[in-house]
Amino acid sequence: MRDAITLSWDGLRLHGTAHLAPSGNGIGIMFINSGSLPRSSRGDLYAHLADSLAEQGYPSFRFDLPGLGDSQGEVPQEFVEFYRLVQESAYAGCAAAMARELRRTYGLQGIVLAGICGGAQTSVFAAAKDHGAGVTGLVLLDMPFFLYRSSNPPAPKKAGLPLRKRVLAGIAGAKLRIRDWVLSQKWEPVATKAYYRMKKMTSRTKAGALPPNSNQVLIKALSGLLDQGVAALMVTAHPPIPEPQTFDYIGYVAARAGERLQHAKIQGTTHSFVEKGGAEAVLDAIAGWLKTLTPGRSRAGGPSF
Amino acid sequence: MIKSELEKGRYLELGGERVYTLSFGAEAPAAWVLLCGPFPTDRLYSLAAWVKWARYLAGRDIAAVRFDYSGTGESTGRFPDMDFDRWRRDIEGVCDWLAGQTKGRPLFLHGLGMGGLLAQKAFAAGLGDGLLMWSPSPNGLEILKQGLMIRLSMDMLLCRAADRKPANEYIQDLKSGRQVQIDGYSWSGALWTSGERLFMDKPYASPGEGVEGGSGRPWRHVVLDDRASPLVKSQSMLRAMNPRAAVVPSAPLSRDFRGFFEPHAAWILEKAQGTSNANRHA
Numbered sequence: 001m002r003d004a005i006t007l008s009w010d011g012l013r014l015h016g017t018a019h020l021a022p023s024g025n026g027i028g029i030m031f032i033n034s035g036s037l038p039r040s041s042r043g044d045l046y047a048h049l050a051d052s053l054a055e056q057g058y059p060s061f062r063f064d065l066p067g068l069g070d071s072q073g074e075v076p077q078e079f080v081e082f083y084r085l086v087q088e089s090a091y092a093g094c095a096a097a098m099a100r101e102l103r104r105t106y107g108l109q110g111i112v113l114a115g116i117c118g119g120a121q122t123s124v125f126a127a128a129k130d131h132g133a134g135v136t137g138l139v140l141l142d143m144p145f146f147l148y149r150s151s152n153p154p155a156p157k158k159a160g161l162p163l164r165k166r167v168l169a170g171i172a173g174a175k176l177r178i179r180d181w182v183l184s185q186k187w188e189p190v191a192t193k194a195y196y197r198m199k200k201m202t203s204r205t206k207a208g209a210l211p212p213n214s215n216q217v218l219i220k221a222l223s224g225l226l227d228q229g230v231a232a233l234m235v236t237a238h239p240p241i242p243e244p245q246t247f248d249y250i251g252y253v254a255a256r257a258g259e260r261l262q263h264a265k266i267q268g269t270t271h272s273f274v275e276k277g278g279a280e281a282v283l284d285a286i287a288g289w290l291k292t293l294t295p296g297r298s299r300a301g302g303p304s305f
Numbered sequence: 306m307i308k309s310e311l312e313k314g315r316y317l318e319l320g321g322e323r324v325y326t327l328s329f330g331a332e333a334p335a336a337w338v339l340l341c342g343p344f345p346t347d348r349l350y351s352l353a354a355w356v357k358w359a360r361y362l363a364g365r366d367i368a369a370v371r372f373d374y375s376g377t378g379e380s381t382g383r384f385p386d387m388d389f390d391r392w393r394r395d396i397e398g399v400c401d402w403l404a405g406q407t408k409g410r411p412l413f414l415h416g417l418g419m420g421g422l423l424a425q426k427a428f429a430a431g432l433g434d435g436l437l438m439w440s441p442s443p444n445g446l447e448i449l450k451q452g453l454m455i456r457l458s459m460d461m462l463l464c465r466a467a468d469r470k471p472a473n474e475y476i477q478d479l480k481s482g483r484q485v486q487i488d489g490y491s492w493s494g495a496l497w498t499s500g501e502r503l504f505m506d507k508p509y510a511s512p513g514e515g516v517e518g519g520s521g522r523p524w525r526h527v528v529l530d531d532r533a534s535p536l537v538k539s540q541s542m543l544r545a546m547n548p549r550a551a552v553v554p555s556a557p558l559s560r561d562f563r564g565f566f567e568p569h570a571a572w573i574l575e576k577a578q579g580t581s582n583a584n585r586h587a
Contacts, residue, residue, distance in 0.1 A: 002316065002323060002325075002379065002381060003316070004313075004314030004315055004316060004325065004327075004379070005314075006312075006313075006314065013312055015312075015314055015327065017325075017379050035546065036353075036546070036558055037349055038348070038349065038352045038353070038378070039379075040378050040379060042349060042488065042489050043488055043489010043490055044345075044377060044378060044384075044489065044490075045489060047378070047379065067353065067559070068353055069352055069353060069356070070314070070327055070352070070356050072312075072360075074559065075353070075558055075559050076558060076559065077557055077558060077559050077560065078545075078555060078556070078557065078558060079542075079545035079546065079553055079556050079557075079558045080545070080553040080555070081558075082558050083553060146551050147551060148551050148552075148553050149551055149552060149553065150552075150553060150555065151552045151553060151554045151555065179552070180554070183544075183552065183554065184544075184554075189462075213551055239462065239463055240463055240464070240465075241462070241463065241464075241465070268463070270459070270462065270463070271547070272489070274486075274488065274489030275459060275463060275486070275489075276463065276486075279489065
C-alpha cells in the first residue's frame with residue numbers, strides 16, 4: 001500500500017511515499033535519492049524494493065531531498081557541484097531529520113538508511129550525525145569512496161608565477177584538455193581500460209594505503225559507525241565486462257569492521273542495478289541481511305528492540 | 306512565493322491502479338493545467354524541472370497538477386501490463402477528477418515528449434479548453450525506438466560483440482509477445498503494438514499554434530532544444546549522470562528557467578481569459 005506523504009524541513013516541503021507494512025517488526029527503511037534521480041530511482045527500482053520490503057514487514061519510505069524530484073528547494077546548476085555537496089555531507093542533516101521524523105510518526109524502533117551511489121554516501125553521513133534518528137543499519141549500494149571532481153578545474157592564476165611553474169601549469173592544462181577530449185570520444189572505454197592496465201603495471205602505491213583522491217571523511221564516518229556497532233550491507237555491481245581494477249576500499253574498511261560489514265557482489269549488472277536481474281538480486285541481498293538485524297546488534301546507546 | 310499548504314500529493318483510483326498526482330494550487334486560479342509527463346525513462350531527467358514549471362505556474366495563479374502514468378514512478382501497477390492506450394486513459398481519468406476541482410475555470414492540457422502526443426489525442430477527443438505541447442513525439446514508435454537505443458547502448462557495455470542483438474531482433478521479440486528489458490522496465494508486445502497505432506493528428510504536427518476547428522480551442526506546439534536541458538535530455542547530461550571514474554564533465558543539473566517559462570505562462574493566461582470570455586458570452 002503506497003501513501004503520499006510530506007515533511008517540512010528548513011521551510012521546504014519535501015514530498016515522499018510511504019509503503020506501509022500490514023504487520024511490522026519495528027524496523028523501517030528509508031531510501032535516499034540515487035544521485036540526482038527522483039525518489040523512484042532508475043527503472044523505479046526503489047519503488048519496487050520498497051513495495052517488496054513492506055510486504056515482508058519492513059515499512060519503507062522514499063523522500064525526495066530538497067531540489068530533487070517533487071520536493072521544494074534548489075540544487076546547484078552543475079552536476080559536479082551537486083556531487084561535491086553530497087560527498088561533503090551537505091544532505092546529511094536533512095536525511096537525519098527525515099529519519100527521526102519517520103521514526104516518531106510511525107513508531108519505529110529503528111530505521112535502516114539505504115541508497116545507491118550518492119544516496120549511500122548521504123546514508124553514512126546521516127547515520128554519523130544521527131541526532132536521535134535511531135539508525136540501526138545501512139544498505140550501501142555501489143557507494144563511491146573516491147571524490148568526484150570537475151573536468152574543467154578553474155585555471156590557476158599565472159601572473160607573478162616563475163617561468164618553471166608557468167610551464168608546469170601549461171603542461172597540466174594541456175593534459176586536462178587531452179583527457180577531456182579522450183573522454184568525449186566513442187572509443188573512450190577502450191582507452192580507459194588500456195590506461196588503467198598500464199597504471200596497474202606501473203603503480204607504486206603501497207599496499208593498504210588509500211589513494212590520494214579517497215573520500216577520507218566518508219571512510220572515517222563509515223568506520224566510526226561500524227565501530228559503534230551499526231550493521232552495514234555493502235552491495236556492489238559487477239558488469240560482465242570487468243571494469244578497471246581500482247583500490248579495494250571495501251576490503252580496507254572490512255578489515256577493521258569484522259562481521260558488522262557484509263558485502264554482497266552482484267554479477268552481471270550495472271551501477272543502477274536494473275540490468276540483467278540486478279533488481280531481484282538486490283532485493284534478495286537486502287531481505288536476507290535484514291533478517292540478521294536482531295536485538296542487541298544495534299549501536300551502543302541506540303534503540304533496543 | 307509558493308504556499309506549501311497548496312501543494313498536495315494524493316492517489317486516485319483509476320482503472321484498478323492507484324495513480325499518483327501532485328497538485329500545485331493557487332488561491333484563486335485563473336486556469337488549471339494538467340501536466341502530462343514524458344516517457345518513463347525520460348522522467349528521470351526532467352522531473353525536477355517539470356515540477357519547477359508547475360510551481361512557476363502556481364506562482365502565476367495557474368493551478369497545476371502532475372501525475373505518474375500507471376505502472377511508473379509513484380503510481381502502482383506492473384509496467385508489462387501498460388501501453389499507450391492505458392496511459393491515455395490515465396489522462397482522461399485525471400481530467401475527470403479535475404473537472405470537479407476547477408470550479409468552471411479553463412483546463413489546459415500540457416504535455417512534454419510522449420505526454421505531448423497523448424495530450425493531443427485527449428484534446429482532439431474533446432478534453433480540455435486548450436493544449437500546450439513541448440517537443441511532442443510525432444508517433445508512438447518514435448518514442449519506443451529511442452528507448453531501444455538505450456537497450457543497444459547497454460548491450461555495448463554489458464555484452465561481448467558476439468552476444469549483442471540488433472534492434473530488429475528486439476523488435477521481433479516484442480512483436481512475437483516476448484518482453485524486453487529496457488532501463489529497468491519490462492516492455493511488452495502490447496506496448497509496441499499500441500505504439501504502432503499512435504500518431505499525432507496532422508493539424509497539430511508542426512510547430513506553431515492555432516485553434517481547433519469545431520470548438521475554437523487554442524493549441525500550441527513548441528520544440529525545445531538542448532538549451533532546455535534538463536527539461537529535455539542532452540548528451541552532456543547523460544555523461545554527467547554516469548561519470549566514468551572521478552571526472553565529471555560539465556552539464557546543467559538545474560537552470561534559471563524563468564525567462565523560458567514566462568511566455569508560456571502568459572500564453573496560458575491570455576488564452577484562459579479568452580476562454581472565460583467566450584464562456585460568459587455563451
